[in-house]
Amino acid sequence: MAAKEKSLVIVESPAKSKTIKKILGDGFQIEASFGHIRNLPTKDPKTENLGFDVNNNFEPKFEIIPGKAQVVKKLNDLAKKFDKIYLASDPDREGEAIAWHVRQILKVPDEKILRIVFNEITPKAVKYSVDNPRSIDMDMVKAQQTRQILDKLVGYKLSPVLWKEMGNRKLSAGRVQSVALRMICEREDEIEAFIPQEYWSIHTLFNKDGKTFEAELSKIKGKSVEKTIKNKDEAQKIVDYLTSPQSEFEISKVNKKTISRKPTAPFITSTLQRAASSKLNFGVSKTMQVAQKLYEGIEIDGAPVGLITYMRTDSVRVSDDAQNMAQDFILQNYGENYYPKAPNIYVKGKQNVQDAHEAIRPSYPERTPESLKKYLDNDQFRLYKLIWDKFMSSQMAPAQIANKTIEVESGDYTLKAGTSKVVFDGFLKLYNDEEDDSKKSDSKIPDLEKGDKVDCSKVEPKQHFTQPPPRYNEASLVKALEEYGIGRPSTYATIITVIQTRKYVEKKNKALYPTLLGRAVSKQLVSQFSDIMDYKFTAGMEEKLDKIADKKAVWTNVLNDFYKPFIKEVDNVMKSAQKVTVTSGVKCPNCGKDMVLRTSKKGTQFLGCSGYPDCKTAMSLDVLQDIMSEESGDVSEQKPEEICEEKCEKCGSDMIFKTGPYGKYLECTSPDCKFRKPYRKSTGVTCPKCSKGTIVERKSKRGTVFYGCDKYPECDFVLWNEPTGEKCPNCGSLLVKKVLKSGETVSCSNIKCGYKKENENQ
Secondary structure, three states: OOOOOEEEEOOHHHHHHHEEEHHHHEEEEEEEEOOOOEEEEOHHHOOOOOOOOOOOOOOOOOOOOOOOOOHHHHHHHHHHOEEEEEEOOOOOOHHHHHHHHHHHHOOOHHHHHHEEEOOOOOHHHHHHHOOOOOOOOOOHHHHHHHHHHHHHHHHHHHHHHHHHHHOOOOOOOOOOOHHHHHHHHHHHHHHHHHOOOEEEEEEEEEEEEOOOEEEEEEEEEEEEEOOOOOOHHHHEEEEEEHOOOOOEEEEEEEEEEEEOOOOOOEOOOOHHHHHHHHHHHOHHHHHHHHHHHHHHOEEEEEEOOEOOOOOOOOOOOHHHHHHHHHHHHHHHHHOOOOOOOOOOOOOOOOOOOOOOOEEOOOOOOOOOOOHHHHHHOOHHHHHHHHHHHHHHHHHHOEEEEEEEEEEEEEOEEEEEEEEEEEEEEEEEEEEEOOHHHHHHOOOOOOOOOOOOOEEEEEHHHEEOOOOOOOOOOOHHHHHHHHHOOOOOOHHHHHHHHHHHHHOEEEEEEEEEEEOHHHHHHHHHHHHHOOOOOOHHHHHHHHHHHHHHHHHOHHHHHHHHHHHHHHHHHHHHHHHHOOOOOOOEEEEEEOOOOOOEEEOOOOEEEEEEEOOOHHHHEEOHHHHHHHOOOOOOEEEEOOOOEEEEEEEEEOOEEEEEEEEEOOOEEEEEEEOOOOOEEEEOOOOEEOOOOOOOOOEEEEEOOOOEEEEEOOOOOOOOOOEOOOOOOOOEOOOOOOEEHHHHHHHHEEEOOOOOOOOOOOOOOO
């Protein structure tokens, strides 16, 4: 590059720009375009203007996103002043499309604009990309553009069908999200249809020369007994035989074997999301947000440093440089025994050295989590440690596991015992994929030989019932989407977020439950659009998008092949579409008729009596969770009325809890009174202003939670944070709880005071 040339580098985010600026120095100006600046127009589908022309090979039309006009003007003003312009958006299809959109709005000659990509924001990677720029990959752009058009076609053509059938214009359908919803709904159907089957297991306690060990019945007449002992009578017959005086127990088999357990590949997007969910309790979106910050750069000693490689990837490739750095670190810190005889390779077949993607790994393997802990917040540290541990372990030697199993025979019965012991930890020193290892029994089996006799001191039958398949959580849903080939690394977080935002799915205790609305929507879509909602069809479309990016398919042909049968099917359904009533399985407490799903004028979903307008009973959708079994999902009998400790302020009668369209409320039990008031969660703290009321949780018109006196409007005392009941030792005001990024703190509610209570747990 000539010394006098001035260069501009355009990236998506300010954080990324700071890290690259530090690497490239003063010869470059770095500018953040803030991601997308052009997009297909978003219009009401009734206008038939979807941003592309279906009659002209889906020719797209793009427009500047509202609010980005000033960004476009600024970039153009800057572009005129520079000799070279580098577009440095992320190394995936979406990043390539962003670069192309920026190129389209820049009014400068083509030869001035260059595309650079790097998988990690390190000096070597960034400088290499600047020295080896390329042109924009239009095949990747077309693949991304095709995805946009497909998603718009499905969303904007299917959604009106739902509006017509379900009377709610806030409903929407999505090409991939609707298939994910189907998976969750079908799993719920399986759980509801599941009939538990009884089975028994037989457990024994043996001893030999004062040493005891446990065993379990494994075979009868040489055949496995797993879940085949169906009832107590069958189990008791076995117990009677094993406990009879004439029963003898002899060691029939002793098997000792040491196996090598190899490490698994470093993280890709899906495995990172799953591991972060199970080990850190992170949601998928949170994992990607934290990873994005680690990738773009963290301030370390006053300079931003990119700590991990690009986190949206399905490649397990590891660069030679990274392998060499890992080797040096392992040898220096753990010793030769912990490094394999040959480097671990996880790519099947020959590695593609031109592949821009790698597995997710630390950009600087020598930067240990502990060395960076003071620069990272808690979430960043935990995720970085997970990524570092996983990568470094993937480069280490196998663990050596000594397994020992024995079989004890008595007549037709064979009982089995086994233990496992790590004799060399190898990669397990840093990372263990098996979450249940900690639960495995470490009981020892005494040294026994075939033919040895042992005594049985205890026989215990245990009753079990088969369990339904578990509900999906975010991690297992990502795994299922990956296995079916639905979606791609960059889409998993969006898919899961969208179905929850639309209120089709709720997350409770990490499990994903389909809502009544979600099940109704899925049922309609599956029954009427079987192809679009088919797993194989959706996965096949993903493969076609990959082929477009790989120059193996023409994007317009893919769209035409999809559109013609699709729009014909949509038109046929719209002609015959009828209003659908969604029943809840709940009976009206007043008239006994079915409660059905309804939508208010503001779009709020609630349960209303099917006898409306004669019966105007309404309930919040939350009531469904109160009357449904968590285990089976079956609607059960409604709970008895819950009496509140508070008495009616009008007549002194008992008050009971009830649920309406706007949530929980209190109602007087006296038929002559029927006084109602909103339920306010009490803090138990006496109001310091009037000394008569109690501070309760309240909500503003915008839904913001605050705390105020329950004597309002007579007393207008309010707080923005929950009071603890303690008083400030400095000024006497109430102390309140505040939740910050660093954790929960207790401080004075009086801003002028500034008192903060020290954390006793630190």
